[in-house]
Amino acid sequence: MAEHVQLRLDTGIQVYFADPLSPWQRPSNENTNGLLRQYFPKGTDMHRYSAHDLEAVAAT
Secondary structure (H helix, E strand, C coil), rough: CCHHHHHHHCCCCCCCCCCCCCHHHHHHHHHHHHHHHCCCCCCHHHHHHHHHHHHHHHHC
């Protein structure tokens, strides 16, 4: 996330990082990543998917 500031400026979304020495914040992030990998394997070109496709995954 070296470009997180630019991402925030370009999109207007907030970017969050786990607090140092707070390991309980990471498991939910890692779990979410694992769940998303079921639909989008690592290296997937996300440009292939429409907003509708992404919303369908988010709803499951």
